[in-house]
Amino acid sequence: MAVAGKPNVGKSTLINRFVGQSIAAVSARPQTTQRNQLGIVTRPLAQAIFVDTPGLHRPHHKLGHRMNTAAEHAIRDADLVLVVLDASHPADEEDRRVAEGVSAGARAHPVVVALNKADAASTETSTACRRALFEWLPASEVWPVSALQGEGVAELLDRLLLLLPQGPIYFPEDQVTDAYERDLAAELIRAACLHYLRQEVPYSIAVYVEEFRERATGGAYLAATLYVERESQKAIVVGTRGQMMKQIGTRARLEIEALTGRRVYLDLRVKVQPGWRDDEGALERFGYAPQNRDRRPGA
Ligand code: GDP
Ligand code: MG
Numbered sequence: 001m002a003v004a005g006k007p008n009v010g011k012s013t014l015i016n017r018f019v020g021q022s023i024a025a026v027s028a029r030p031q032t033t034q035r036n037q038l039g040i041v042t043r044p045l046a047q048a049i050f051v052d053t054p055g056l057h058r059p060h061h062k063l064g065h066r067m068n069t070a071a072e073h074a075i076r077d078a079d080l081v082l083v084v085l086d087a088s089h090p091a092d093e094e095d096r097r098v099a100e101g102v103s104a105g106a107r108a109h110p111v112v113v114a115l116n117k118a119d120a121a122s123t124e125t126s127t128a129c130r131r132a133l134f135e136w137l138p139a140s141e142v143w144p145v146s147a148l149q150g151e152g153v154a155e156l157l158d159r160l161l162l163l164l165p166q167g168p169i170y171f172p173e174d175q176v177t178d179a180y181e182r183d184l185a186a187e188l189i190r191a192a193c194l195h196y197l198r199q200e201v202p203y204s205i206a207v208y209v210e211e212f213r214e215r216a217t218g219g220a221y222l223a224a225t226l227y228v229e230r231e232s233q234k235a236i237v238v239g240t241r242g243q244m245m246k247q248i249g250t251r252a253r254l255e256i257e258a259l260t261g262r263r264v265y266l267d268l269r270v271k272v273q274p275g276w277r278d279d280e281g282a283l284e285r286f287g288y289a290p291q292n293r294d295r296r297p298g299a
Contacts, residue, residue: 001048001049001050001051001078001079001080001081001082001160001164002050002051002075002078002080002081002082003015003050003051003081003082003084004075004081004082004083004084004098004101004102005083005084005085005095005098006094006095006097006098008086009084009085009086009116009117010084010086010116010117010147010148011084013116013147013148014084014114014116014145014147014153015039015050016039016147017147017150017153018039018041018048018050018153018157019039019040019041019050041157041161043161046161046164046166048157048160048161048164050082051078075101075102078109079109079164079165080109080110080111080112080160080163080164081102081109081110081111081112082111082112082113082114082160083098083099083102083111083112083113083114083137083140084113084114084116085113085114085115085116085129085133086116086117087115087116087117087118087120087121087125087126087129087144088117088120088121088122088125089125090124090125090128090129090132091128091129091132091133095129095132095136096132096136099133099136099137100136102137103136103137110140110163111137111139111140112140112141112143112156112159112160112163113133113137113140113141113142113143114143114145114147114156115129115130115133115142115143115144115145116145116146116147117146117147117148118144118145118146118151118152119146119148119149119151121144126144130142141159143155143156143159182209182212184256184259185209185212185222185224185252185256185259186207186208186209186224187207188252188255188256188259189207189224189226189248189252189256189268190202190205190207191252191255192248192249192251192252192255193205193207193226193237193248195248195251196244196247196248196251197236197237197244197248201228201233201236201237204228204229204230204233204277205226205227205228205233205237206226206227206273206276206282206286207224207225207226207227207286208224208225208227208285208286209222209223209224210223210224210225211223215265218262218263219262219263219264219265220262220263220264220265221264221265221267222256222264222265222266222267223267223268223269224266224267224268224269225268225269225270225271226268226269226270226271227270227271227272227273227276227282227286228270228271228272228273229272229273229274229275229276229277230272230274231272233272234270234271234272237270238270245268245270248268249266249268252266252268253266
Protein backbone atom coordinates (compact mmCIF):
# COMPACT_ATOMS: atom_id res chain seq x y z
CA MET A 1 0.00 0.00 0.00
CA ALA A 2 1.58 3.26 -1.06
CA VAL A 3 1.03 6.38 1.01
CA ALA A 4 1.13 9.43 -1.25
CA GLY A 5 0.77 13.12 -0.62
CA LYS A 6 2.65 16.36 -0.92
CA PRO A 7 5.24 17.13 1.77
CA ASN A 8 4.03 18.01 5.26
CA VAL A 9 0.46 16.67 5.04
CA GLY A 10 1.18 14.13 7.80
CA LYS A 11 2.06 10.89 5.96
CA SER A 12 4.79 9.91 8.40
CA THR A 13 2.68 10.80 11.44
CA LEU A 14 -0.17 8.68 10.08
CA ILE A 15 2.06 5.68 9.38
CA ASN A 16 3.58 5.95 12.85
CA ARG A 17 0.02 5.88 14.23
CA PHE A 18 -0.91 2.85 12.17
CA VAL A 19 2.19 1.03 13.26
CA GLY A 20 1.98 2.22 16.84
CA GLN A 21 5.49 3.60 17.15
CA SER A 22 7.87 6.11 15.67
CA ILE A 23 9.40 4.59 12.58
CA ALA A 24 9.20 7.54 10.22
CA ALA A 25 10.83 10.84 11.09
CA VAL A 26 8.16 13.46 11.56
CA SER A 27 9.14 17.00 10.87
CA ALA A 28 7.52 20.40 10.66
CA ARG A 29 9.68 20.86 7.56
CA PRO A 30 8.91 19.07 4.32
CA GLN A 31 11.10 16.43 2.71
CA THR A 32 12.37 14.67 5.80
CA THR A 33 11.59 11.31 4.32
CA GLN A 34 13.88 11.09 1.34
CA ARG A 35 13.59 7.38 0.68
CA ASN A 36 10.74 4.94 0.59
CA GLN A 37 10.33 3.22 3.89
CA LEU A 38 8.04 0.44 4.96
CA GLY A 39 5.66 0.45 7.88
CA ILE A 40 4.12 -2.92 8.70
CA VAL A 41 0.87 -3.69 10.52
CA THR A 42 0.03 -7.32 11.24
CA ARG A 43 -3.43 -8.57 12.25
CA PRO A 44 -4.54 -12.18 12.64
CA LEU A 45 -5.83 -12.32 9.06
CA ALA A 46 -4.03 -9.52 7.35
CA GLN A 47 -0.78 -7.72 6.98
CA ALA A 48 -0.59 -4.20 5.63
CA ILE A 49 2.71 -2.92 4.35
CA PHE A 50 2.81 0.84 4.04
CA VAL A 51 5.33 2.48 1.78
CA ASP A 52 5.99 6.02 2.98
CA THR A 53 6.84 7.84 -0.21
CA PRO A 54 8.91 10.96 -0.27
CA GLY A 55 6.76 13.82 -1.47
CA LEU A 56 6.11 14.10 -5.16
CA HIS A 57 7.34 17.53 -6.02
CA ARG A 58 8.90 19.48 -8.81
CA PRO A 59 12.53 18.36 -8.84
CA HIS A 60 15.41 20.81 -8.87
CA HIS A 61 18.19 18.25 -8.58
CA LYS A 62 18.92 14.67 -9.52
CA LEU A 63 18.11 13.88 -5.91
CA GLY A 64 14.65 15.32 -6.47
CA HIS A 65 14.27 13.19 -9.60
CA ARG A 66 15.20 10.06 -7.72
CA MET A 67 12.75 10.85 -4.97
CA ASN A 68 9.97 11.26 -7.53
CA THR A 69 10.90 8.06 -9.34
CA ALA A 70 10.87 6.12 -6.09
CA ALA A 71 7.42 7.48 -5.25
CA GLU A 72 6.09 6.69 -8.72
CA HIS A 73 7.37 3.12 -8.52
CA ALA A 74 5.81 2.62 -5.12
CA ILE A 75 2.46 3.85 -6.41
CA ARG A 76 2.63 1.70 -9.52
CA ASP A 77 3.45 -1.44 -7.50
CA ALA A 78 0.85 -0.96 -4.79
CA ASP A 79 -2.36 -2.95 -4.29
CA LEU A 80 -3.95 0.06 -2.72
CA VAL A 81 -3.03 3.72 -2.61
CA LEU A 82 -3.71 5.96 0.35
CA VAL A 83 -3.63 9.63 -0.58
CA VAL A 84 -3.13 12.04 2.30
CA LEU A 85 -4.38 15.63 2.19
CA ASP A 86 -4.11 18.38 4.78
CA ALA A 87 -7.70 19.42 5.50
CA SER A 88 -6.58 22.55 7.34
CA HIS A 89 -5.72 24.16 4.00
CA PRO A 90 -7.70 24.17 0.76
CA ALA A 91 -6.33 21.63 -1.73
CA ASP A 92 -3.85 23.22 -4.12
CA GLU A 93 -1.87 22.58 -7.30
CA GLU A 94 0.55 20.26 -5.52
CA ASP A 95 -2.31 18.11 -4.24
CA ARG A 96 -3.71 18.02 -7.74
CA ARG A 97 -0.40 16.73 -9.09
CA VAL A 98 -0.39 13.97 -6.49
CA ALA A 99 -3.99 13.03 -7.32
CA GLU A 100 -3.16 12.94 -11.02
CA GLY A 101 -0.06 10.84 -10.42
CA VAL A 102 -2.07 8.40 -8.37
CA SER A 103 -4.95 8.03 -10.79
CA ALA A 104 -2.56 7.63 -13.71
CA GLY A 105 -0.38 5.04 -11.99
CA ALA A 106 -2.94 3.10 -10.01
CA ARG A 107 -5.85 2.66 -12.35
CA ALA A 108 -6.32 -0.95 -11.29
CA HIS A 109 -6.13 -0.30 -7.55
CA PRO A 110 -8.54 1.31 -5.17
CA VAL A 111 -7.59 4.76 -3.92
CA VAL A 112 -8.57 5.87 -0.43
CA VAL A 113 -8.12 9.43 0.79
CA ALA A 114 -7.20 10.41 4.32
CA LEU A 115 -8.33 13.96 4.98
CA ASN A 116 -5.78 14.59 7.70
CA LYS A 117 -5.40 17.32 10.35
CA ALA A 118 -9.15 17.22 11.03
CA ASP A 119 -8.29 18.70 14.45
CA ALA A 120 -6.96 21.86 12.81
CA ALA A 121 -9.40 22.10 9.90
CA SER A 122 -12.31 24.49 9.46
CA THR A 123 -15.54 23.63 7.66
CA GLU A 124 -14.41 25.88 4.80
CA THR A 125 -11.04 24.24 4.24
CA SER A 126 -12.43 20.69 4.60
CA THR A 127 -15.20 21.46 2.15
CA ALA A 128 -12.74 22.94 -0.32
CA CYS A 129 -10.66 19.74 -0.09
CA ARG A 130 -13.71 17.53 -0.57
CA ARG A 131 -14.85 19.53 -3.56
CA ALA A 132 -11.43 19.21 -5.19
CA LEU A 133 -11.30 15.47 -4.45
CA PHE A 134 -14.74 14.98 -5.95
CA GLU A 135 -13.32 16.36 -9.16
CA TRP A 136 -9.87 14.70 -9.11
CA LEU A 137 -10.61 11.30 -7.55
CA PRO A 138 -14.38 10.87 -7.88
CA ALA A 139 -14.30 7.12 -7.20
CA SER A 140 -12.34 7.21 -3.96
CA GLU A 141 -13.55 7.07 -0.37
CA VAL A 142 -12.66 10.00 1.87
CA TRP A 143 -11.87 9.49 5.57
CA PRO A 144 -11.38 12.46 7.88
CA VAL A 145 -8.66 11.72 10.45
CA SER A 146 -6.26 13.36 12.85
CA ALA A 147 -2.97 11.53 12.72
CA LEU A 148 -1.71 13.78 15.49
CA GLN A 149 -4.53 13.08 17.95
CA GLY A 150 -5.54 9.68 16.67
CA GLU A 151 -9.17 10.35 15.77
CA GLY A 152 -10.48 8.19 12.96
CA VAL A 153 -7.16 6.40 12.52
CA ALA A 154 -8.27 2.96 13.80
CA GLU A 155 -11.40 3.06 11.63
CA LEU A 156 -9.37 4.01 8.56
CA LEU A 157 -6.85 1.25 9.24
CA ASP A 158 -9.65 -1.35 9.54
CA ARG A 159 -11.06 -0.18 6.23
CA LEU A 160 -7.68 -0.35 4.51
CA LEU A 161 -7.08 -3.88 5.80
CA LEU A 162 -10.46 -4.91 4.38
CA LEU A 163 -9.67 -3.44 0.98
CA LEU A 164 -6.30 -5.16 0.69
CA PRO A 165 -6.32 -8.29 -1.42
CA GLN A 166 -5.66 -11.51 0.48
CA GLY A 167 -2.12 -12.66 0.45
CA PRO A 168 0.55 -14.36 2.48
CA ILE A 169 2.15 -12.71 5.49
CA TYR A 170 5.54 -11.45 4.41
CA PHE A 171 7.09 -10.21 7.64
CA PRO A 172 7.27 -11.59 11.19
CA GLU A 173 4.41 -10.37 13.37
CA ASP A 174 6.50 -8.18 15.64
CA GLN A 175 8.37 -6.40 12.89
CA VAL A 176 7.21 -2.85 12.24
CA THR A 177 9.68 -1.62 9.65
CA ASP A 178 12.20 -2.88 7.13
CA ALA A 179 14.57 0.00 7.66
CA TYR A 180 17.83 -0.92 9.29
CA GLU A 181 18.72 0.79 12.50
CA ARG A 182 21.41 2.75 10.64
CA ASP A 183 18.90 4.10 8.14
CA LEU A 184 16.63 5.13 10.95
CA ALA A 185 19.53 6.78 12.76
CA ALA A 186 20.49 8.67 9.58
CA GLU A 187 16.91 9.81 9.20
CA LEU A 188 16.75 11.06 12.79
CA ILE A 189 20.01 12.98 12.33
CA ARG A 190 18.59 14.55 9.17
CA ALA A 191 15.41 15.47 11.05
CA ALA A 192 17.52 17.17 13.75
CA CYS A 193 19.30 19.20 11.03
CA LEU A 194 15.95 20.23 9.59
CA HIS A 195 14.82 21.26 13.04
CA TYR A 196 17.67 23.70 13.65
CA LEU A 197 18.78 24.87 10.22
CA ARG A 198 17.04 27.39 8.03
CA GLN A 199 16.10 27.47 4.40
CA GLU A 200 18.24 25.79 1.77
CA VAL A 201 20.95 24.37 4.02
CA PRO A 202 19.16 21.26 5.34
CA TYR A 203 18.36 20.07 1.83
CA SER A 204 22.04 20.21 0.94
CA ILE A 205 22.94 17.77 3.71
CA ALA A 206 23.41 14.05 3.20
CA VAL A 207 23.84 11.95 6.31
CA TYR A 208 26.15 8.99 6.01
CA VAL A 209 26.47 6.59 8.92
CA GLU A 210 30.09 5.42 8.99
CA GLU A 211 29.86 3.16 11.97
CA PHE A 212 27.19 1.91 14.35
CA ARG A 213 28.33 -0.68 16.84
CA GLU A 214 27.94 -1.86 20.41
CA ARG A 215 30.51 -0.53 22.84
CA ALA A 216 32.34 -2.81 25.20
CA THR A 217 31.55 -0.37 28.00
CA GLY A 218 27.81 -0.52 27.24
CA GLY A 219 25.58 1.39 24.87
CA ALA A 220 26.32 2.01 21.22
CA TYR A 221 28.86 4.03 19.27
CA LEU A 222 27.56 5.83 16.19
CA ALA A 223 29.78 7.83 13.85
CA ALA A 224 28.14 9.80 11.06
CA THR A 225 29.28 12.34 8.51
CA LEU A 226 27.13 15.21 7.33
CA TYR A 227 28.03 16.03 3.75
CA VAL A 228 27.29 19.56 2.61
CA GLU A 229 27.89 21.18 -0.76
CA ARG A 230 29.79 24.33 0.20
CA GLU A 231 32.24 25.66 2.81
CA SER A 232 29.70 28.34 3.73
CA GLN A 233 27.17 25.62 4.56
CA LYS A 234 29.73 23.78 6.64
CA ALA A 235 30.27 26.95 8.67
CA ILE A 236 26.53 27.19 9.29
CA VAL A 237 26.18 23.54 10.28
CA VAL A 238 29.13 23.73 12.67
CA GLY A 239 28.05 27.08 14.07
CA THR A 240 29.94 29.48 16.31
CA ARG A 241 32.32 27.43 18.46
CA GLY A 242 30.51 24.31 17.31
CA GLN A 243 27.25 25.31 19.01
CA MET A 244 24.96 24.29 16.13
CA MET A 245 26.65 20.95 15.73
CA LYS A 246 26.25 20.35 19.43
CA GLN A 247 22.52 21.14 19.36
CA ILE A 248 21.92 18.92 16.34
CA GLY A 249 23.93 16.13 17.91
CA THR A 250 22.12 16.28 21.24
CA ARG A 251 18.67 16.24 19.66
CA ALA A 252 19.59 13.41 17.30
CA ARG A 253 21.21 11.39 20.09
CA LEU A 254 18.13 11.63 22.33
CA GLU A 255 15.88 10.50 19.46
CA ILE A 256 18.15 7.61 18.55
CA GLU A 257 18.38 6.54 22.18
CA ALA A 258 14.58 6.61 22.43
CA LEU A 259 14.30 4.53 19.28
CA THR A 260 16.92 1.93 20.09
CA GLY A 261 16.36 1.83 23.83
CA ARG A 262 20.01 2.16 24.75
CA ARG A 263 22.61 4.82 25.41
CA VAL A 264 24.29 6.14 22.29
CA TYR A 265 27.62 7.87 21.93
CA LEU A 266 27.15 10.01 18.81
CA ASP A 267 30.17 11.22 16.88
CA LEU A 268 29.17 13.72 14.16
CA ARG A 269 31.42 15.41 11.66
CA VAL A 270 30.86 17.70 8.67
CA LYS A 271 32.54 17.42 5.29
CA VAL A 272 32.20 19.39 2.08
CA GLN A 273 31.44 17.45 -1.09
CA PRO A 274 30.65 19.96 -3.83
CA GLY A 275 27.57 19.17 -5.90
CA TRP A 276 26.74 15.80 -4.28
CA ARG A 277 23.09 16.23 -5.14
CA ASP A 278 23.94 16.00 -8.83
CA ASP A 279 26.62 13.33 -8.48
CA GLU A 280 25.42 9.80 -9.32
CA GLY A 281 28.24 8.15 -7.37
CA ALA A 282 27.55 10.18 -4.25
CA LEU A 283 23.79 9.56 -4.48
CA GLU A 284 24.50 5.84 -4.70
CA ARG A 285 26.79 5.94 -1.68
CA PHE A 286 24.31 7.92 0.38
CA GLY A 287 21.66 5.31 -0.30
CA TYR A 288 19.48 7.00 -2.89
CA ALA A 289 19.02 3.92 -5.05
CA PRO A 290 18.55 4.53 -8.77
CA GLN A 291 15.46 2.35 -8.66
CA ASN A 292 12.85 1.55 -6.12
CA ARG A 293 14.00 -1.15 -3.75
CA ASP A 294 12.81 -4.65 -4.43
CA ARG A 295 9.18 -4.77 -3.33
CA ARG A 296 7.42 -7.89 -2.28
CA PRO A 297 3.95 -8.32 -3.71
CA GLY A 298 1.31 -7.07 -1.32
CA ALA A 299 3.17 -3.88 -0.50
P1 GDP B 1 4.86 14.22 5.85
O1 GDP B 1 5.84 15.15 5.23
O2 GDP B 1 3.63 14.09 4.99
O3 GDP B 1 5.43 12.89 6.22
O4 GDP B 1 4.34 14.94 7.21
P2 GDP B 1 4.76 14.68 8.72
O5 GDP B 1 4.12 13.43 9.23
O6 GDP B 1 6.24 14.82 8.87
O7 GDP B 1 3.99 15.90 9.45
C1 GDP B 1 4.22 17.24 9.09
C2 GDP B 1 3.72 18.15 10.20
O8 GDP B 1 2.30 18.09 10.34
C3 GDP B 1 4.29 17.81 11.59
O9 GDP B 1 4.57 19.00 12.27
C4 GDP B 1 3.14 17.05 12.24
O10 GDP B 1 3.17 17.13 13.65
C5 GDP B 1 1.93 17.77 11.67
N1 GDP B 1 0.73 16.90 11.66
C6 GDP B 1 0.64 15.64 11.18
N2 GDP B 1 -0.61 15.15 11.35
C7 GDP B 1 -1.33 16.12 11.94
C8 GDP B 1 -2.72 16.22 12.39
O11 GDP B 1 -3.54 15.31 12.30
N3 GDP B 1 -3.09 17.43 12.94
C9 GDP B 1 -2.22 18.47 13.08
N4 GDP B 1 -2.69 19.57 13.63
N5 GDP B 1 -0.92 18.39 12.69
C10 GDP B 1 -0.48 17.25 12.13
MG1 MG C 1 7.33 12.11 5.93
